[in-house]
Amino acid sequence: MTRHTMRLEPQPSPSLADRFEALRTELGLEEQFPADALAEAEAAAERVVAELASPPADVLDARDVELVTIDPPGSMDLDQAVHIERTDGGFRVRYAIADVAQAVAPGGALDRVTRERGTTVYGPATRIPLHPPVLSEGVLSLLPDVDRFAYLWDVLLDARGEQVDAQVRRAVVRSRARLSYAQAQAAFDDGSASDVLLLLREVGTLRLERERERGGVSLDVPEQQAVVDGVDVHLEFREVLPVEAWNAQISLLTGMAAARIMVGAGVGILRTLPPADPRDLARLRRAAAALGIEWPEALAYADLLDQLDARTPAHAAFMNEATSLFRGADYLVLDGDAGQPLPAEPSESQHAAIAAHYAHVTAPLRRLVDRYGLAACAAVCAGEPVPAWVREGLVGLPQIMSSTAQRAAAFERGCVDAVxxxxxxxxxxxxxxxxxxxxxxxxxxxxxxxxxxxxxxxxxxxxxxxxxxxxxxxxxxxxxxxxxxxxxxxxxxxxxxxxxxx
Missing domain, CATH: 2.40.50.140 (Nucleic acid-binding proteins)
Known part of the structure; x- marks a missing residue:
């Protein structure tokens, strides 16, 4: 089962607070931003507000698109907003992603500190953000009823949910609603779901079907949550809601579209995962037999998972074992001019769990690498050269993301252990x-x-x-x-x- 810690405001007991502080010290996590980075962020926030009052001519005005955000409860750093409509031949998905690049000057103090942090780190009653809150929870966040700059993806799908075309460009957008996963799911359950939510379910379901056809895998394992209420603390396992799976498919769709653009242009950065080791698959088959789960030789691994229910103890145990197949995730830099073309062997450049080329581009407020992928894709779609800061910054990004992700995971694990x-x-x-x-x-x-x-x-x-x-x-x-x-x-x-x- 996946360990997961919530973003919470109340303060835990002194003994827990001491343990969290010790973990931050052990892992070298700095909560406060340097003064020069904060000053740069505040100046950038003022500049963004001024530019929103009179956007550049090459920025698309997409404020008429009725976008909505769907996130964990209490989230303020809103990276994505979605709108879906039906077309004659299928669907049109528009996905707005926060435009972080406009606020971070290449080579500046803020750029330096974000490359040191790599990712936002979460724990009970604590959050160490990648960007100062004036940006990540303010002028860059896709909060409702305010104008925001964004990278707006425009993806056309056929009736089966397969991608037909995808473009991305800078735009001004305005989200209409901020929903939590529970609120969105409740709308389905009580029959009040909007047209956008109903299409999210339809497209999400189609994309899950296409994922299984490709041989991709999604593991909806219950999440372990640490819940702090004043000085009291408790733990619970939370079932993943259906709307979360549908919403995740839109993010995966966008990441796959971005990867196609990067691969076609020969520049960018892909998220990779090697195929499962045959020995691990054999071990998993033995585990299925030990758990009384029938797994015919002709039945694909992804199809087996689709038949399991995490509420059944044996199935939960099998899913826990199955997570061991997803090891060795990495990043692959593409830059033909620098002698780093796409590997000849697809398994070296694809993401095995997704069964396709894939890129991280949908969480730039919380993950450093997305800023580079988004800027690269927007340049390619506009027929412009990929910015020099992107190509230069790609060097070293895999190592930065690997080390900072390991640090974040260690903090989250340590916090849950302490709780x-x-x-x-x-x-x-x-x-x-x-x-x-x-x-x-x-x-x-x-x-x-x-x-x-x-x-x-x-x-x-x-x-x-x-x-x-x-x-x-x-x-x-x-x-x-x-x-x-x-x-x-x-x-x-x-x-x-x-x-x-x-």
Whole structure:
């Protein structure tokens, strides 16, 4: 199951706050921006506001497009806004992406600090943004009912949801509504969904079907959330809502369209993922058999996942194991003039989970690399040379994104570990019901998911074998909030067998 931490404002207990601060120090995460970068951001914000009052002639006026944003609750750094309409032969998707490049001067103080940060880092009651809030939550964010500069993607699809054409250009846009995932899903459930939302479901469903045809995979595994309420804290597993999957498909569609443009021009940066190692697939088949999940040889991996339900313990355990196939993600710089053309072997340049060429271009407020990909695509579509700052900046971007993403993941994992320890503090000796989701390659060790409280932790059993997918009872042995560690031991194996059924 995916670890996930919410963006929250209330402050946690002192012991948790101390642990979060220690993690920030250990990982070298700076919350405050340098004075020169802040001053540059504030000046850029004033400049953007002035330019919005009288946009350049080459900027498209698209304020008539009724865009909406769909994001986690409380989000202020809104990167994307979507509008979909039906055409005679299919669909027209317009996707506005925040225009960050206009506010960040190449080689300036803000450019320097964003290349150091690489990505926004999230944790319970804390957020370390890539850009100063005056930009990321202010004049660049696609908030409703205000004019904003954006890169506006215009993608035509046929009746099956396949891309026919895609263009992107700078535009002035105005979002009409700011929805949370829960609000959007509720609109479907109570029958009040707007035309745009209804088309989002239709196009999202078609794109999921096309993904399966390509051999792509989407894993909608429940997310582990740390929820802070004043000084109280608890954990829960949140099911991924259907609207999130449909919305994600629009982002994936745009990333694939961007990759086609970059590949065609021979310049840009792709997100890559190598194919699964045959040994990992063989191990996953053994895990399916151990969990009582039927996986005929003729059934594709993606089709099997489509038949599973994460609420079933055995299926959840299998999905957890399946995440191990998605390892080795990287970035590939394309610049024919610099002697870095597209590799001859498609598997070296494609993203295996998407089963196509793919690029990160839909989250520039929160991810550095997107700024470069968007500017490259806009230049190509306009028939202009890719800006020198883009081509120069591509050098070193893969390493920057790799190191900063690892740092962000370490912080998020550490925060959730600390919250787990805080939730369980004082409950040493208690026995909890759980399901084994990983055996860690060791007979007497594994990973267990406990539903209440929603904890994912290591469990050991020096005497009994720990079986993948088994319902078990585990005893809490020790808790260390300062270190963010908990230890469980197998108390009894429950029914001793994995949950069967599809």
């Amino acid at each position: 787990e320890a805080a939730v369980l503090s004082g409950r040493e000796g208690e026995v909890f019901d759980g399901v084994v989701v990983d055996t860690n390659g060791s007979r007497g060790r594994g990973t267990v998911i406990i539903a209440e409280p929603a904890v994912r932790a290591k469990v050991s059993s020096p005497e009994a074998e720990i079986e993948l997918g088994a319902r078990v009872r585990v005893r809490l042995v020790s808790v260390d909030v300062a270190a963010g560690k908990v230890a469980f031991e197998l108390a009894e194996a429950g029914d001793g067998a994995p949950s069967r059924g599809r």
